[in-house]
Structures are given as C-alpha cells and as structure tokens.
Amino acid sequence: MTSLPTAFLALPLPIVQLSLSAVLKCGQSFRWTAYSLNIDSENACLPTHEYRFCLRDRVVCLRQTPTSILYRTVLPNPQPNVDQRKLHEAETLLWLKDYFQLDVNLASLYEEWGSRDKVFSEIKDRFSGIRILRQDPWENLISFICSSNNNISRITKMVQNLSKEYSSPLLSLSVPDGSGVEEIYHPFPPPSALAHPDVSARLRSLGFGYRAEFIHRTAKMLVETHGNTVHPREQDESSEQWLRTLRDMNTEDARAELLKFVGVGRKVADCVLLMSLGKTDVVPVDTHVYQIAIKYYGMKASPKGKMNMTPKLYEELSTKFVQVWGGYAGWAHSVLFTSDLKSFSLHGLPPPMSPLSTPTKNRKKRSREMTDLVPTFSTPPSTSSLSDSSTATEFACSKSPAERVKKRARK
Ligand SMILES: *[C@@H]1O[C@H](CO)[C@@H](O)[C@H](O)[C@H]1NC(C)=O
C-alpha cells in the first residue's frame, strides 16, 4: 500500500494570505497532522514542516515556503498514468482553493480590521495569515460536539480516535522526517458509521464522556431524517450532502436546523455556521471570547467575576464584535482568539538564540504532535519567480529527499 513520494506542485501564495502553522492548529480542524522535516538549514525558504490531511479518497500533503503552498496528492493505488495524476492534482488544487477559501483576500481584510480596531492592528503582523477554513459541515459538527468543556489537544485525540475506530484505513505512508515510520491514515467516518447502536458505549470507553451519547444521537438523527444513500460517483452520504445545503439558507434558519441536534447549543452551532457554512459575520462566543472582550473591548465583567454565559450576554458580545469588525467579524475573531491561546504564546516571535533553550525532552515529541510545534516563518515574504507565475509549477527544492538522506548518513 505504500506509495513513493511524487513531486510537490507549487501554488504561489504569500504567507500573509495563509499561514499553515497557525491555521491548522488554532482549533478549527483537529485532523491535520504536522510533521517536522528535521531540516537543519538556516535557509528560511525551505519548508520546516509537512501537514497531512486524509480525505475520503486521498491524503493531501502540504508544505509552505514564504511565497507558496506546496501540495501533493497520495492515492491508495499509485497512478502510473501521467494524465491521471495530473487530473488528481487538479482536483486537489480545487479542493485547496475551496477549503482555504483562497478567493477571499485576507491581506485586505487585515488592513480593514486594523484600521477599524487598534487592538487588531497591534497583533496583526505577528498573527498574519489566519483565515477561516471552509470545512465539511459533518466533520465540523461532530468535532465541535467534542469541543464542549475541552481543550485543543484532547479534542484532537478524540477526533483522531473516532476516525481510527470508525473508518477503514485508506492508505499508509512513511512520515516525512526520514525516520522510516509508516503512518496509517483514516478518513473521517460517515454518519451511518456513528449511528450504529453500540457507538455510544464504545466512545465512552474511549474516554469521550457525556459527548459519546451526543455524537451517537446526532448521527442517528441525521441518518434517520436524511438517509445514508451514497450515489454512484459521489463519496458521501445523503445526510452529509443535506448538511451542506444549509450553506444556502440564511443564518437564522441554518442555526435553527443545527440546534435541533443533540449536544448542539448556540456556541457549537455558531462554530459550524462560521467554519463550514460560510456565515462570515458569526462570532462564536465562549468564556474565552468573553475574557477577550473584557480585557480589550471595554465589556464590563459581571459583578462576582463569574463567567455565566446567558443568551442575552451571548447576543450582546456577538453583536459588539460585528460592530467592531464588520461583515467578516467571525474571521477577525479567530485571529484574536488564536493570539490569546497559550499554545501560540511564542508564535511569530524570533526563534530562541540557543538550541539549548529548547528542552530536548520536547524535541522528540514534536514531530508527532499538533499542539506544540514552533512557529515557522516570521520573516517577510521574499520575492521569487514562483510568486510571479499564477499556475502550478513543479517545485524544485535544492535538497531532494534523497540528498537529505545522504547528508544524514554522512553525519
Ligand atoms: C486538556 O484537558 C485534559 C483533560 O481535562 C488535561 O489532562 C490536559 O492537561 C489539558 N491540556 C491542556 C494543554 O490544557
């Protein structure tokens, strides 16, 4: 099942438009895996990490340079036919443009938010390239049911466990750090897999707590109401497709549909509205956002310092942020939210001077964990010929994987 690495293609894109190291770990999607490439070069043009995501039919691998996103597609059966491979890369490119919403000019939104809001203008350079993903609503919904009373590293474990347990492995691929370790990739399971009667008990035993029941009942409800037919030539079930039709509804109606599910309150519904249904002005509010509002936006703290989120307070906070940032308030909120995450406390700062300041204890873990990667580029994007071309081109890196292996062997 192992596929040989094929060449990466380059999509020219400055880092101010998209920063993978920020966007893929700031609590939007929990299924990306980040691998350190163990590059010991000072050349800031070389990618330091590879990010992988398993779709129903393929694994998408990404790397980032200051001027481009490098991407390649891995399929379960290697494609000897060049035209077929081109077709699959073209499909992946379309998926990337949709998933990262690359038709939205993030740099000009940052300008706008910066001019409307002093607080934003102070963080905008350090936290550049943070945009909202356009996720699959089914995966987004289940992930955010997992998110209640939870933190990013634990949600990540849950979502990965859920995929391992309820969907068959798609393919295995060696990790890109040269260690030779093979990783098995599972797509996100379809609703029918989670609607099965024993799911709730099994998830409880996997440490999901009360969320186990919510996940099972939501899946069951979806399948009972909207079916689990998979049409030929399509990869997902009818209920997943129905969820996507909520994109065509107005925010109120789509929210009302989401609130019918078990384990879905206003906050979870708003996350789904923002992160997979295209409602750009929706600001999901939690105690964390409330604290940001108190700290920077003059919201009054409640008398006893209690963070009791009433519907009225929720509405008030949500409306306030739309007044500050405008029609893409949900997007701006995610930049502020990320800047306040503990795991981002070093993000965008120059790397520490001495290698001794990084405890070796953490070094080993780093390649396998989403949660504690160091920031990548803080230097401004340099110009290169890649950024001039608007079509995908073969990326020529000065160090091929084979050369890197040779180099390591010499040490
Ligand atoms: C996340 O939550 C788990 C369980 O509540 C806890 O053990 C862990 O320390 C938390 N991690 C972080 C980074 O806060």
Ligand SMILES: *[C@@H]1O[C@H](CO)[C@@H](O)[C@H](O)[C@H]1NC(C)=O
């Ligand atoms: C995920 O699975 C691993 C290994 O089976 C287990 O140790 C861990 O507790 C699980 N975590 C969660 C949050 O489900």
